[in-house]
Amino acid sequence: MYVLLTGRPGIGKTTVFMRVLSRLKEKGVRIAGFMCPEVREGRARVGFKIVDIRTGKWAWLALRSDKAVEMGKSGSLRIGRYIVIEDEALSVGLGALEGLREVDVLAIDELGPMELSIEALRRRISEAISEVGRGILVVHRSFRDQLLWSAIKKHGYRLYQVTLNNRDSLPSVIAEMLLSSLSG
Template sequence: MDKPFRIYITGKPGIGKTTLLFNIYRILKEKNWRITGFYCPEVRVNNTRMGFKIKSVLSGKEAWLARVDARSGIRIGKYYVVLEDNFVRQLEEEIFSFPDIILIDEIGPMELSSVSLKNLINKILTSNYPVIAVVHRSIKFDDGVIYEVTIQNRDILLEEILGRVTSNKNNI
């Protein structure tokens, strides 16, 4: 059996990587794909970024990934990673509940600084499920197709990636 596809989306901050992934999610969801995974939205209070949460694509359950006001945990920039292993275990159960595809936003230094989340990401990337992941530009993978989002191509990448994904649906 062929290894399921891996698609990695990278690019500069603010270029549209997350928007691209959410558009892929929306279209696949409309086609009744079972989608699992996670994303890490920022949390702002009074226009100030306070940290990041981690949310399940399937259930919407969430937990803190990193906070500026924590004083323990691994420090990445001004944030302290506070993700609890128990949440990662729950997330893992959801992610591997027979998805058609797994989506991740993002794989970056903050996410990889949590041992339990890093282990989950490794498990996802070595699984028999197709994966589309937004990847921090400092992280490289060589086992899939890499799309670098730019101002020039960000509007056409949606159709290109969807074409690749849906043509592989029969192999899932």
Template structure:
């Protein structure tokens, strides 16, 4: 049975929604879940950035924003390496010690600029814990390729036809692995 799930798919297909559904369902069964989720920041109908949320504590930070003037540039956004370290990477490291399941949304071009984030993801993968992440559909990176190549990893492409069933299937497999 797989213990690492990586969800991929086109932008807007529902990867983050799937992670939220998985987290909510597992918490409903008293499973401890930790890690990080990223959400869009919108002003009106315009996306202006992304925020990071520590799943366990609710602590928030900014991943990237159009108004930032420093940090690596990805498209129209500048990446906030400090919050990637102090919130995203730290929440993953904390989850290794405190949670049965680690979630990471997203492993993408912005996040991969952070050495600490990359190290935290690798430690989470190597921890033996259940890991559920999302990967950018076009990301090409040694870390992502390594995780995808592991026998314990299942990569699932979310589509309009499977995006409601995939979270349920993952939750059922996780509960079975945890014998709940």
């Protein structure tokens, strides 16, 4: 069973995600996946990292085009004002999704346009969803990817819209739901 989190930018999806992972880790749950936090310089967002949840290894997922030039990074995909750094992101993303036989919960933050623009990563995410069978996935509010929806639906899912009213209570609700799916 998969728990999907969505909501407007800045509402607390990543905070809910991290709190769920913390509760699961306290119970000895084995988690794999990745997250893609934004990177800021001062008040300006300059890009996004992709971070392997198990190892902490990271690379650039995307950089603002001027920052990419400044850092000597390149990529052929462009999402808005960001250039996707495909090779680096693919290396960390695929690494985060290896060795899933011993994993209880798949955790990805987020399934959005940048992550899904890298076709090999998109296909591996679909396979990982099928392999693990349960997890927590943060999805972009315009998430419509048919390949991934098909994999998710096979295992059942619960979609939560994160709001100011529920963001504090969701971590315990979701952690309990995932723990129950492990013991049932």
